[in-house]
Amino acid sequence: MRLKIPTNFRIVRLPCTGKIDIIHILRAFEKGADGLYVVGCMEGDCHFNQGNFRARKRVEQAAKILDQVGVGGERVRMYNLSSGEGPLFAQYSIEMVNKIKEMGPSPVRLAKQKKATAA
Amino acid sequence: MIIAEKKPIQEIIEEVQNFDRILILGCNECVTVCEAGGKKEVEVLASALRMYFITQGKEKVISEHTLERQCDHEYLEEIRKNIDNYDAIVSLACGVGVQFAAEKYLTMPLLPGVNTICLGANEDRGLWTERCQACGSCVLARTGGICPVSRCAKRVLNGPCGGSTNGKCELGPDTDCAWQLIVDRLKALDKMDDYEKIAPIKDWSTDRAGGPRTVTREDVKI
Numbered sequence: 001m002r003l004k005i006p007t008n009f010r011i012v013r014l015p016c017t018g019k020i021d022i023i024h025i026l027r028a029f030e031k032g033a034d035g036l037y038v039v040g041c042m043e044g045d046c047h048f049n050q051g052n053f054r055a056r057k058r059v060e061q062a063a064k065i066l067d068q069v070g071v072g073g074e075r076v077r078m079y080n081l082s083s084g085e086g087p088l089f090a091q092y093s094i095e096m097v098n099k100i101k102e103m104g105p106s107p108v109r110l111a112k113q114k115k116a117t118a119a
Numbered sequence: 120m121i122i123a124e125k126k127p128i129q130e131i132i133e134e135v136q137n138f139d140r141i142l143i144l145g146c147n148e149c150v151t152v153c154e155a156g157g158k159k160e161v162e163v164l165a166s167a168l169r170m171y172f173i174t175q176g177k178e179k180v181i182s183e184h185t186l187e188r189q190c191d192h193e194y195l196e197e198i199r200k201n202i203d204n205y206d207a208i209v210s211l212a213c214g215v216g217v218q219f220a221a222e223k224y225l226t227m228p229l230l231p232g233v234n235t236i237c238l239g240a241n242e243d244r245g246l247w248t249e250r251c252q253a254c255g256s257c258v259l260a261r262t263g264g265i266c267p268v269s270r271c272a273k274r275v276l277n278g279p280c281g282g283s284t285n286g287k288c289e290l291g292p293d294t295d296c297a298w299q300l301i302v303d304r305l306k307a308l309d310k311m312d313d314y315e316k317i318a319p320i321k322d323w324s325t326d327r328a329g330g331p332r333t334v335t336r337e338d339v340k341i
Binding site: 021022023026027029030065066068069070071107108110111112114115 | 127128129159162163166167168169170171173174175176
């Protein structure tokens, strides 16, 4: 397919999106990530039945926490697609990267940079 | 088990903002099972607080530790050697754990990170319901294993009352009528004769009415 996708995000592979936990998402932001999205299988198509539903709930919880601490819950999102939808994967990655660019850097990253400059 | 609910992060932020070195202390027992104050919740709360304070430009040290139990002296001793490294502890244990830790570390501010709700069970994923009010004199043998003290809003011991409709309590359609459940269960057990027996007046002195309760067992005291 040779699809073009942005180069400024890192893919972390999981055996199933049901493996993701809230703390994994929060740690990414704590370490300075500007955004994060989870790509799971289509709802109803999970090999483990509920993995992607669990992931969605955890993404929602993480978003709520990020809102409460002033980082912004919109920086995290869940997408669903099937493994045969490469073009859609590319489209989602472009969509997410553009959205995060619009939002600007994460306040955590800015604060860390400010601290590092001051030191 | 004891059921607790996480306190809103904003409430915890307000409680801890005047402290610089904070320990988030979890408990591996009931609050872990009800997903309110176990190791995972400790990690999440600590991470959230760190992010909040760093964006506010405040230097805070937020550490994490989870004890096997906070309602036992032995486990609470684990943190004694490091206790001077902190200005305050946010305990994610139930009210028992928070108080026990507070009694043990007299000069350390102890802040609760959860609201303790009831003695209950995990009925379904994400649903915990009350099953016991620790009244101190159990009547379950007579009521088919369904507790009228904790599950009937009026604590009626010879029920149901007039508010029972289609098996639901007058509180609302989400609350089962405890006495309907009792009758159903007694029928299943073929023990409806028990239902005919009038319960005597319950001795409430073993409940909270008699003040804070203690259990003293000379047989196990050393």
